Amino acid sequence: MEIAVKDLSKRFEQLMVLDRVNLQIRDKEFIGLLGPSGSGKTTLLRILAGLDFADSGTVSIDGRDSTRLTLDERGVGFVFQHYALFNHMTVFQNVAFGLEVKPRRIRKPAAQIAKRVRELLTLVQLETFADRFPLQLSGGQRQRVALARTLAIDPKVLLLDEPFGALDAKVRVELRRSLRHIHDSAGLTTVFVTHDQEEALDLADRVAIMNRGIIEQVGTPVEVYETPRSPFVFDFLGHTNAFDCVVRGGKAYLGAYQLALDSAARDGPAVAFVRPHDVVLSRVDRATIETGARLPGTALVRFMSALGERAIAELLYDKRLIEAEMTRQSLQDLGLKVGSKCTISLRHPRIYPRQEAEEQTRVAERAAARPRKRRRLRDHLSTLR
Amino acid sequence: MVDTAQHARRAGQLLPLSERPSVRAALIAIAVAFFLSFLLLPLMVVFAEALRYGLAAYWAALSEPEAHAAMRLTLLTALIVVPINTVFGVAAAWAITKFSFTGKNLLITLIDVPFSVSPVIGGMVFVLLFGLQGVFGPWLAQHDIKIIFAVPGVIIATLFVTLPFVARELIPLMQKQGAEHEEAALMLGASGWQTFVRVTLPNIKWGLLYGVLLCNGRAIGEFGAVAVVSGHIIGLTNTMPLHVETLYNDFNFVAAFAVASLLVMMAFATLVLKTVLEARAAWKSPRRQ
DSSP, X not given: OOEEEEEEEEEETTEEEEEEEEEEEOTXXXXXXXXXXXXXXXXXXXXXXXXXXXXXXXXXXXXXXXXGSOHHHHTEEEEOTTXXXXXXXXXXXXXXXXXXXXXXXXXXXXXXHHHHHHHHHHHTTOGGGTTSOGGGSOHHHHHHHHHHHHHTTOOSEEEEESTTTTSOHHHHHHHHXXXXXXXXXXXXXXXXXXXXXXXXXXXXXXXXXXXXXXXXEEEOHHHHHHSXXXXXXXXXXXXXXXXXXXXXXXXXXXXXXXXOOOSOOOSEEEEEEEOGGGEEEEETTTSOOOTTSSOSSOEEEEEEEEETTEEEEEEEETTEEEEEEEEXXXXXXXXXXXXXXXXEEESSOEEEEHHHHHHHSOHHHHHHHHHHHHHHHHHHHHHHO | OHXXXXXXXXXXXXXXXXXXXHHHHHHHHHHHHHHIIIIIHXXXXXXXXXXXXXXXXXXXXXXXXXHHHHHHHHHHHHHHHHHHHHXXXXXXXHHHHHOOOTTHHHHHHHHTHHHHSOHHHHHHHHHHHHSTTSSSHHHHHHTTOOOTTSHHHHHHHHHHHHTHHHHHHHHHHHHHHOSHXXXXXXXXXXXXXXXXXXXXXXXXXXXXXXXXXXXXXXXHHOOHHHHHHHTTOTTTTOOHHHHHHHHHHTTOHHHHHHHHHHHHHHHHHHHHHHHHHHHHHHHHHHHHO
């Protein structure tokens, strides 16, 4: 089913929860609505489901205005964040609910309902749990019951609100894969809401990144990750290092160091955003001091850690904490120690006007706030070792 | 926890939160004495007075036609009032917790009015509305409808006084549960009625029963509001509590206490049921959470 969201707006008192949102969802597409809490993603999903109403704008499903469609015509199934299972019913009764409440003239006989429920329980690998009550199940199992219950009504569109939010990391990845499998084999059009960028990028065909009631960017995971359209999108999709720089005559400079500029930025103060794996370190003594090959000055190594093949060095550069990521081998080859100095060069910087960057992200705040977080991670890593 | 306590006792030490035995004994004694003198003793007196001249006198007092009339009226009142206020309470709690609308907070406050005003005022309001000199008095008199000093007045006053019980019990419960279960049912294609019967009702049944029980207790026991509107017409508009007062004022102590003892027994039955329900709900809830 194709879903077209057009100029959708919704206001809660003073707050614009959705501000003229437009989104085209293609047939059989798996799309993730990604954003921080309060970005409007759940409200958008609830409007798609018909659980909420927009103040203005339209949602059409296969070209028909969804507010004029009955639930059956809409063919939408909704999986709630906290599953909303009926605790006084068994797993079987939960899954059968949508089939049993159908008007008598279209309701299937009990034997057929039972058969369908068993099929669905097999699909979500819960066939032996039919007689359990929801509260006797683990979080992951409850989630699968919720999914089976929704699939029972044969929806064409599946909507999921933070489907894996309350689960631990391992179960989350497993369920992610099985959801993708169900989506593909049942030919569903699926929209899910998440605040977890890894989840969205891993699972979705396309991601819509939302912030403060607007969709900042829609694209495939690779598109949004590689060419983020705004500082917000860059910052939201992964760890961000920020460097103050200046744009002059179509080129970006950090002192004498020239940054590659892949879009025409206006002259003026700017911020270069760089992912940790694009921060390249060199030893001071080994570095040829040719001007312009490295960032001016040196960075101080504050902390290093390695987890598996991946190594992280945390550096203090120009009063900001910088995180560099590389393989463990290359960190060893550098021969750096905590307290030693090194020079930095940058790959693939994304350059945004400083004002925009500071409005949309919390570059300045975070520079001060991060050391504490890092220490916690360090404690965590030391317990792992 | 128990182990630590035993261990500490053996070692002759006191845990920080355990007081000296003398203090403990004194506290328990005060509590028990208070309970005996202010709760148990008065209740015993009721039964002692009722049975002062033996079971036969007790039985005779309860067999008076006036006593029977009072019992019938009280039961009739409860039978009419409790279902009405149950329906109202469920509807109000449903509206307040599942929808957002303007005037919602006002409604929540208004539901509590019968709790906050004196029952006597509750009764007087209806006299002012439906009495002969009242707002609707002349119209009612014209059409020969009697409300004040008649059974409808008793029922209306009781309705007013017991209005908050079911709603008050359900609102916090349903607020805690939220609307997600109902939304899930609707998304699965259930109608509003199916959602209510199959999803909401099972979720609130213990709270609802508890509210009904409290409502019933109050409907049977209400005195103040009913006293104002009933007119104490023996055999016609005297409920059991009013009948107790009438008999007592006539120095007919045995009969007064006999009827009172019935009220006490009803109250006890309510309390026992309430405890059972609470235990039932508590036994269910750890499994539920």
